[in-house]
Amino acid sequence: MTTTTVYAKERGRTPYLSPLHPTTSICIHYDVPILPRSPLKVGKSLKIATLQSCDALFPPNGQKQPPRYTARLVEVVGTIIGVRAQDRATIDFIVRNEAGELQAVYAYITVPIVDGITDELSMWQCAYHLILTLATTTPARTVEIETDAVILRDNPAYNAWINDPLLKIPTNQE
Numbered sequence: 001m002t003t004t005t006v007y008a009k010e011r012g013r014t015p016y017l018s019p020l021h022p023t024t025s026i027c028i029h030y031d032v033p034i035l036p037r038s039p040l041k042v043g044k045s046l047k048i049a050t051l052q053s054c055d056a057l058f059p060p061n062g063q064k065q066p067p068r069y070t071a072r073l074v075e076v077v078g079t080i081i082g083v084r085a086q087d088r089a090t091i092d093f094i095v096r097n098e099a100g101e102l103q104a105v106y107a108y109i110t111v112p113i114v115d116g117i118t119d120e121l122s123m124w125q126c127a128y129h130l131i132l133t134l135a136t137t138t139p140a141r142t143v144e145i146e147t148d149a150v151i152l153r154d155n156p157a158y159n160a161w162i163n164d165p166l167l168k169i170p171t172n173q174e
Contacts, residue, residue, distance in 0.1 A: 002045070003045045003046060003047055003077070004036060004037060004038055004040075004044060004045070004046045004047075005037075005046065005047055005048075005049055005073075006030075006032055006036050006040070006046050006047070006048050006049070006109060007032070007033075007034040007049050007051050007069075007071055007151060008030035008031060008032045008033075008034075008048055008049070008050060008051065008109060009030065009031045009032075009033060009050070009051050010028060010029070010030055010050050011029040011030060011031050011110070012028075012029045013026045013027065013028050013029070013104075014026065014027050014029070015027075016105045016106065025103055025104070025105045026103055026104050026105070027104065027105060027106045027107065027108060028076065028104045028106075028107045028108070029107075029108045029110070030048060030050075030107060030108065030109050030110065031110050031143045032109055032110065032111045032112075032118070032143065033051070033143060033144055033145060033146045033149070034051070034145075034146060034149055034151070035114075035117060035118060035145060035147070036111075036118060039116060039117060039118060039119055039120035040080060040093050040109070040111060040118065040119050040120065041080065041119065041120040041121065042080050042081065042082065042083060042093075043079065043080060044079070044080050045078070045079050046077075046078070046079075046080065046095065047073060047076065047077040048073075048074055048076040048077075048095075048107060048109070049071040049072060049073050049074070050071070050072050050074050051069040051070070051071055051151070052069060052070050052072065053067065053068070053069055054068050054069060054070050054152065055067065055068050066146075066148040066149055066150055067146055067148075067149045067150070068149070068150045068151075068152065069149060069150070069151050069152065070151075070152050070153075070154050071151050071152070071153055071154055072154040073154070075097075075099045075104070076095065076097050076099065076104055076107045077097070077098055077099040078095045078096045078097045078098040078099070078107070079095065079096060079098065080093045080094065080095055080109075081094055081095070081096045082094040083121065084108065086110065087141075088113070089112060089113060089142050089143075090110050090111065090112055090113060090141070090142065090143055091110070091111060091113050091119055091121075092108045092109065092110050093108070093109045093111065093119075094106055094107075094108055095107040095108075095109060110143055111143065112142070112143045112144075112145055114145075118145075
């Protein structure tokens with residue numbers, strides 16, 4: 001089975017309380033503004049790359065600039081195990097983290113609903129989602145799709161070098 005990389009912005013973290021996991025376990029919540037290469041569905045294997053804005057590195061030239069991000073692979077690698085209905089505009093995929101390095105047990109990935117492009121739900125999952133969201137008239141929040149975003153891959157070797165505590169970088173004050 002191939003693993004798909006999903007580019008997402010971290011939205012927040014919540015504690016995960018379970019007798020089977022230590023008290024320091026967390027759930028990480030992500031928004032997916034970049035279309036995945038293939039639709040997400042239950043059983044799909046994926047890894048998450050977090051997006052951090054780097055627009056400040058590029059001076060404005062008076063024209064509309066596309067959003068720019070650096071993508072850093074995080075330790076969330078796993079399989080989509082479920083779907084959670086939020087509202088009519090978005091849907092959450094629940095990912096069980098199979099990489100033990102991070103304290104995250106689950107990741108919730110929120111994607112806008114675009115059938116066949118961002119999600120591939122079965123007929124019963126579509127019906128379940130529709131029934132649970134019938135009462136909501138307006139979406140609680142939206143995840144905007146950014147089709148013109150520029151993504152720069154992060155270099156982990158550089159990050160390890162620059163964050164080395166033994167390395168002393170001279171500053172202007174010294």
